[in-house]
Amino acid sequence: MMGATRHPAQWSPVSVAALAVTALTLIGALLVHLAFVFLSVAPANAVSVHHHEGIDAYVQPEFGQDWKLFAPNPMQRNDAVGVRVSTLGEDGRPHVSDWVNLTAEDVEVIRGNIAPSHVDQNMLRRAWDSYVATHSLEGDLPKGVRGALTGDYLKRVVLQRVGRTWEGDRIVSVQVAGRYTLVDPPAWSSEEPPDTTDYRMLPWWPVNQQDHRGL
Structure with missing residues (x-):
């Protein structure tokens, strides 16, 4: 049967x-x-x-x-990750975009959302933190195998946000940067509020078709 x-x-x-x-x-x-x-x-x-x-x-x-899932340390600084892209127009001339604050875009999605996703809350921040922890400040050299992986991971997270084209032109390279500002102490504290902002700008990374695989 x-x-x-x-x-x-x-x-x-x-x-x-x-x-x-x-x-x-x-x-x-x-x-x-x-x-x-x-x-x-x-x-x-x-x-x-x-x-x-x-x-x-x-x-x-x-x-x-x-x-730290069960005992997280509160954030003591405000981080912002931005990106700008270099494109190649149909006329063969390169163009560089203005800086785009990717962290601000995530914050807008989270604000007012009673159940924000892990992607909007942590993906970009964790990718940036992992990169900074595994690359030297001088020359942005990777520290071992993990350094190479975190560099590729941050690049793919950023490319997932910006896509393949920018204002109709093909993206040929991206540059990522971070901005750090310490959180002001509470009003009852005797600490002086910080008045400095630190920046870290990474080198330009070339973009090819393989970088978009699976995105």
Whole structure:
């Protein structure tokens, strides 16, 4: 009879063996994943120190663990991340856009929203913070494998916001910058309010079709 299902007792040895191999493969992959994540958050030991580059390459940034979820530190400064793009017009002449405050766009989406998304609240900020933590201030050189990953991640987050074109012209490069201003102390505090703003401007990054893959 068409459509009839076979009782497990009627399964062939080949089918049972295939299911067993699949189950063992999935269990093995899960154990390897858990081992990598565990080593990334465990205190330094011989294994994690010797293989730290490989562990970081696997865990960051998709599987990064942040234990501050249950005891977050309040933000002590206001950060703003901006971008400007360089485009190539049909006449072959390059054009550079004005700076766009991407953080301000996120804030507008969050304001008045009783259930703002994690993307609007944290994606851009975490991408910028991860980049700053893994790149030298002098020359913006990446620190190990994680540095290269966070650079690519920040670039893709920004490209997801600006798209492939700008005012009808193809985007050929982007430049990202950050602005930091310390939060004023409360009125009852004796601390002096900060009067400085720090900036960090990254180099121009070329953009090609591969950078937009999957966006």
